[in-house]
Amino acid sequence: MSQPVTLPKWVDLALAPALNVATAFAISALVVLAIGENPVAALRALVAGSLGSWEGLGFTLYYATNFIFTGLAVALAYRAGLFNIGGEGQAYVAGLGAALVCLHLDFLPAILLIPAGIAGAAAFGAAWALLPAWLQARRGSHIVITTIMFNWLATTLLAYLLVNVLREPQSMQPETRVFVPAAKVPQLHDMAAGLGLKLPATPLNLSFFLALVCAGLVWLLLWRTRLGYEIRTVGISPTAAQYAGISNARIIMIAMALSGALCGGLAVNEIMGVQNRLLLEFTSGYGFVGIAVALMGRAHPVGVVLAALLFGMLYQGGTELAFDQPKITRDMIVVIQGLVVLFAGALEGVFRKPLARLFSPRPAATTT
Amino acid sequence: MNEAIDSLAFILASGIRLGAPLLLACLAGLWSERSGVVDIGLEGKMLAAAFAAAAAASVTGSAWLGLGAGVGASLAFALVHGYASIDQRGNQIVSGTAVNMIAVGLTALLGAAWFGQGGRTPPLEGAARFQPIEWPGVAALADVPLLGPVYRSLISGHDILIYLALIAVPATAFVLYRTRFGLRLRAVGENPAAVDTAGISVRALRYGGVAICGVLCGLAGTYLSVAQAAGFLPQMTAGKGFIALAALVFAKWRPGAALATCLLFGVLDAVAIRLQGVALPGVGQVPVQAIQALPYLLTVVLLAGFIGRAIPPAASGVPYVKER
Incomplete structure (x- = not known):
C-alpha cells in the first residue's frame, strides 16, 4: 500500500492528468446542470466566445x-x-x-x-x-x-x-x-x-x-x-x-x-x-x-x-x-479553477491506483 | 468619565462581536492542525457556511435551520479536504487553496442563480436571524457606575453564537488536555507513528479533528451572515479566515491564547473602524490600513522568531504513511 505506484510513462504523463482534469470539468458540468442550464450549450458558447472571432482570440x-x-x-x-x-x-x-x-x-x-x-x-x-x-x-x-x-x-x-x-x-x-x-x-x-x-x-x-x-x-x-x-x-x-x-x-x-x-x-x-x-x-x-x-x-x-x-x-x-x-455568471470560472486545483493537485493520485491495476496486472513479480 | 467608560465599553463590545468569528475559525484551525492536518481553507469553509446558512434561513425563516445548513456545508468541505489530505495523502496546502476557490465561486454562482440579486441572499428579519440576548437586570444596573455599562455592553446583549464561541474555548481546552481523545489527537499531530504503534487509528483521529474543524467553521460562517449581518454578500468573509489562521499561529496553537489573540484582533478592527478619519492628538490621522495590517505584520514577525517562537505541531502537513 505504501509502495509508490509505478505506471507506464505515457499513462503517468498524459492519461492520469487528463483524467483528473476531465473529472474537474465533468463536475463543473454538473454544477451547470444544477442551476438549470444546459452544459453542452454552455460549452459551445464558451468555445465560440473565446476562439470564434479575432476579438475573442x-x-x-x-x-x-x-x-x-x-x-x-x-x-x-x-x-x-x-x-x-x-x-x-x-x-x-x-x-x-x-x-x-x-x-x-x-x-x-x-x-x-x-x-x-x-x-x-x-x-x-x-x-x-x-x-x-x-x-x-x-x-x-x-x-x-x-x-x-x-x-x-x-x-x-x-x-x-x-x-x-x-x-x-x-x-x-x-x-x-x-x-x-x-x-x-x-x-x-x-x-x-x-x-x-x-x-x-x-x-x-x-x-x-x-x-x-x-x-x-x-x-x-x-x-x-x-x-x-x-x-x-x-x-x-x-x-x-x-x-x-x-x-x-x-x-x-x-x-x-x-x-x-x-x-x-x-x-x-x-x-x-x-x-x-x-x-x-x-x-x-x-x-x-x-x-x-x-x-x-x-x-x-x-x-x-x-x-x-x-x-x-x-x-x-x-x-x-x-x-x-x-444564470451562469463569471463565478463559474472560479469554480472550475478550484475544481482543477482540487483534482489536478490535491487529488492527483486518485486515479493512479485503479490505473496501475489496469496497466500492470502483476507488479509484485517484477518489483520484489 | 462616564462617557469615556461608555465608549470604551462600546469599543470592547464591538471587539467581541468582530473577534467572535475569528475565534470560532481559529479554534477550528486549532483542531485540524493539532491532529496533523494543515488547513488554509478556513476562509472557504466560512464563506460556504455563511452562504448556506443565509440561504436556508431566508427560505425557511428559521435561524436555527440556517445554522444547520451552514454547519452542513462547512462540514462537507472539511470532509473533502480530509479525504484529500488523509486518504489520498495529497498536498494539504493545495487542497485548502482549492476549497477556498470553490467556495468563492460556488457561493456567488449559486447565489446569483437562486436569488437573482447579484449573489446576495434576501435580507433576513426576525426569527430568521440570531438576535441579541438581553440578560436580566440590565435596566436595574443601568445607573450603577462602571458595572452598569460593562454589564450592559460586554456581558449582556450578544447573540447565542457569541456565547457559543466563548464556551468553545474552555470546551476545546478541556477536551484537548483532559480527555483521552484529546491526548490521542495531540499525539497524532506530533508523532502519528507512535499512535499507530499503540494500535489507535491515525485516520479516525485525523478525520475527527477535521470534522470538528468543519463544525466550528460552520458556526463562524453562520455568525457572519445570520447574526452579524442580515444576509449573505459575495466574498463577505473578506480575509477573516486568513486572520484566524494568523491568530492561530500567533496563539501558538493553544486555546487560551487563541481567545486572547482573537479578542485583540477584534478590538484592533473595532478601533480601526472607530478611528476612520479621526485625528489623534500628537499623532495625527492614523491610516486605517496601518491598523488593518497589524495582525498580518505581527504574525510575520512572530513566525520569524523575533518575539518568541511559534512551533506548529510536528506532524502537521505531513501525510501519514504506514510503515511496512
Whole structure:
C-alpha cells in the first residue's frame, strides 16, 4: 500500500492528468446542470466566445499572458519544493514598481522606458517574494503562511499608497495619473494597423511574447543550467542537496526571487499594456489562477503555456457565456479553477491506483 | 468619565462581536492542525457556511435551520479536504487553496442563480436571524457606575453564537488536555507513528479533528451572515479566515491564547473602524490600513522568531504513511 505506484510513462504523463482534469470539468458540468442550464450549450458558447472571432482570440491570449507569467512563477517555486501562494501580492507590488518607473522616468523614450518599467516590475515582485524566502531560509518560518500574510500586507500597503500618496490631488479615484504614451507596451491591433492590417481592438499586447520568451527561459534555466539542476535537486530532496554541497537557503531565495519577478509580468501586462496607470486590485485574482495553471501544467513550462491558454479561454469564454446565459455568471470560472486545483493537485493520485491495476496486472513479480 | 467608560465599553463590545468569528475559525484551525492536518481553507469553509446558512434561513425563516445548513456545508468541505489530505495523502496546502476557490465561486454562482440579486441572499428579519440576548437586570444596573455599562455592553446583549464561541474555548481546552481523545489527537499531530504503534487509528483521529474543524467553521460562517449581518454578500468573509489562521499561529496553537489573540484582533478592527478619519492628538490621522495590517505584520514577525517562537505541531502537513 505504501509502495509508490509505478505506471507506464505515457499513462503517468498524459492519461492520469487528463483524467483528473476531465473529472474537474465533468463536475463543473454538473454544477451547470444544477442551476438549470444546459452544459453542452454552455460549452459551445464558451468555445465560440473565446476562439470564434479575432476579438475573442485576442482577449483569450491577453488573459493567457497573465496566466503564463503567474503559472511559471508557481511552477518555478514548486520545482524548488516551495509553494508560492503569494503570486497575487507579488504581482500587486510589482505593479507599484512598474508605476514608479513609468511616472518618474517619463522623460525616457519608449525604447528605454518600457524595459525600465519591466525591470521595475520584476525587481519589486522579486523583492516582495524575497522577504518570505529569507524568513523561511534563515529564520525557519513557513513560506506558505508568510506569503499569505504578504498578500494581505500588499493589499493594505497599496491601498494606503493609492489613497494617500500616489493619488492625483484633484482626483477622487484611488489611482495614479495616466502614464506618458511612451510607457505603453504596444498593443497588437495598433501594430497591425501600422502594417496596414485591420484587427479588432483587444488588450492583447507584446507582453504575450515576453511571456512566451519567459517560458523558454524557465525551461532553459531548469533543465539546461547548473542553477536549474540545483533548484530541482533541492525540490526533490533538500537533504541530498545539502549533502551534495548545495546551499538550500541560497536556492530557496533565488527560486523565490525569480518566482516573484515572473509575477511582475502580470503587472507589465495589466499596468503597462492595458491600464496605463496603477489602480486598486488590478490583479483581480489572476495571481491565484497561476496555482491552477502550474498544477495542471505539471510545473513544466510547456504544460504551463497550454494550461494558461485553456484558462485564457475560460476567462474570455466565461465572459461571453455570462452575456449569453445570464444564470451562469463569471463565478463559474472560479469554480472550475478550484475544481482543477482540487483534482489536478490535491487529488492527483486518485486515479493512479485503479490505473496501475489496469496497466500492470502483476507488479509484485517484477518489483520484489 | 462616564462617557469615556461608555465608549470604551462600546469599543470592547464591538471587539467581541468582530473577534467572535475569528475565534470560532481559529479554534477550528486549532483542531485540524493539532491532529496533523494543515488547513488554509478556513476562509472557504466560512464563506460556504455563511452562504448556506443565509440561504436556508431566508427560505425557511428559521435561524436555527440556517445554522444547520451552514454547519452542513462547512462540514462537507472539511470532509473533502480530509479525504484529500488523509486518504489520498495529497498536498494539504493545495487542497485548502482549492476549497477556498470553490467556495468563492460556488457561493456567488449559486447565489446569483437562486436569488437573482447579484449573489446576495434576501435580507433576513426576525426569527430568521440570531438576535441579541438581553440578560436580566440590565435596566436595574443601568445607573450603577462602571458595572452598569460593562454589564450592559460586554456581558449582556450578544447573540447565542457569541456565547457559543466563548464556551468553545474552555470546551476545546478541556477536551484537548483532559480527555483521552484529546491526548490521542495531540499525539497524532506530533508523532502519528507512535499512535499507530499503540494500535489507535491515525485516520479516525485525523478525520475527527477535521470534522470538528468543519463544525466550528460552520458556526463562524453562520455568525457572519445570520447574526452579524442580515444576509449573505459575495466574498463577505473578506480575509477573516486568513486572520484566524494568523491568530492561530500567533496563539501558538493553544486555546487560551487563541481567545486572547482573537479578542485583540477584534478590538484592533473595532478601533480601526472607530478611528476612520479621526485625528489623534500628537499623532495625527492614523491610516486605517496601518491598523488593518497589524495582525498580518505581527504574525510575520512572530513566525520569524523575533518575539518568541511559534512551533506548529510536528506532524502537521505531513501525510501519514504506514510503515511496512
